[in-house]
Amino acid sequence: MKKFLLFLAVTAILLTGCGDKEKSTVTVTSPKITLGSMITTEPIVKKIKEKLVASGFNAETVLFDANNAAAIACKDGDLTAFVHNHKPWIDTFNKEKSANLTVVEPFIFYYRFAIYSAKHTSLDALPDGATIVVPNDPTNLDMSLRFLSSLGFLKLGEKRENFYTMLDIKENIKNIKFFETDVATVARNMSEVDAVISSAIRVKQAGFDPAKFLVEDTTSKTFAVGLSLKMDSVKDAWVKVANDYVQSNEFKTWFADEYKGALALY
Numbered sequence: 190m191k192k193f194l195l196f197l198a199v200t201a202i203l204l205t206g207c208g209d210k211e212k213s214t215v216t217v218t219s220p221k222i223t224l225g226s227m228i229t230t231e232p233i234v235k236k237i238k239e240k241l242v243a244s245g246f247n248a249e250t251v252l253f254d255a256n257n258a259a260a261i262a263c264k265d266g267d268l269t270a271f272v273h274n275h276k277p278w279i280d281t282f283n284k285e286k287s288a289n290l291t292v293v294e295p296f297i298f299y300y301r302f303a304i305y306s307a308k309h310t311s312l313d314a315l316p317d318g319a320t321i322v323v324p325n326d327p328t329n330l331d332m333s334l335r336f337l338s339s340l341g342f343l344k345l346g347e348k349r350e351n352f353y354t355m356l357d358i359k360e361n362i363k364n365i366k367f368f369e370t371d372v373a374t375v376a377r378n379m380s381e382v383d384a385v386i387s388s389a390i391r392v393k394q395a396g397f398d399p400a401k402f403l404v405e406d407t408t409s410k411t412f413a414v415g416l417s418l419k420m421d422s423v424k425d426a427w428v429k430v431a432n433d434y435v436q437s438n439e440f441k442t443w444f445a446d447e448y449k450g451a452l453a454l455y
Contacts, residue, residue, distance in 0.1 A: 222248040222427055225259035225271035227373065229390050230414075232447055233272050233297070233435075237416075240434040246427050256326065256373050257282070263418060264288040270418035270428075275300065277328045279417055281351075289420045293428060296413035297435050298444070298452045300388035302332065303402035307379040312340065312403050318364045319383035324372035327352040328412075333386045334358070336406045337365070390451040399451045413455070 222241060226234040234250050241248040251268060253259045259271035260282050274282070276292045283290055309315055323333040331352035338345050346359035355367060368382065376387040376395040385392075386406075389399035416431060434440055444454055 220247065222246055222269045223251055224248060225251045225253055225262060225268045225273070227253055227256070227259070227273050229394070230272045236440065236443065237431050237434065241427055241430060244430050246430070256371055260288070260290060260417070263290060269422070270416055272297065272414065272416055274417065275412035275414045277412055278326065281328050290417055291420045291423065292413060293416040293418065293423060293432055295436060296415040296455050298414050298454050299410050299412050300390065300414065301405065301451070301453050302336070302386060302388050302409045303405040304384050304386055305376070305379060305392050305397065305402050306384040307397065308383055309403070315363070315383055318366060320366040320368060322368045322370060322375050322378045322382050322385040324375055324386070325369035326372055329372050330354065330369065332406070332408065332412070335408070336386065340404065390448065393451045
């Protein structure tokens, strides 16, 4: 009998120990994924976040108010990824800031750039000496000068650096007066000047009709936008989930309804 009672006591101790071990199990949570945007692309990153959360990831969105802020935060490790700047801009940022950001393929969309005017209804109506507002960052200024050159408004000489600048204008045929400002604020000047070179979405946000442009820059399609992040994060599991989603019919249908042509899908 004494041996039997001893057996029961030992068994009880062992069972109690097992129970305590099970109660001490720790749940490991996944790292938080922070997705950045500016107001233009905020709806896109919110949709991506919703998909990631539904797929079991821990994700949140962060809104920035400066054109380069998300890229800087991502470079510094304070942001996981973002959707906003086009690939040529990212490439330039990498060179200037010694960064290693990339835009994941396949790309999502491109900004439709055009010449807009609140005062004139055609290119021919632009007067000699017209004031035109252009973006001041290297890639978008380069694109704007090439655009004006293709229209015969000016002639460009040899590039002194990687991108065309005002110093590379060989002949200002239309005597254009240029005003340079941040790409995010170009369209806000439409009522005050003869014309602006801006993306359609910025024109829409400034309260003008993005479909009423004087002429569209057909090279815009080469300025691809997608999910931007550090190169060593490209193979993370959440990236595949996000990129598969933005290529889905569900996302494309939503995108078309949300932006109504102000941004163009690939």
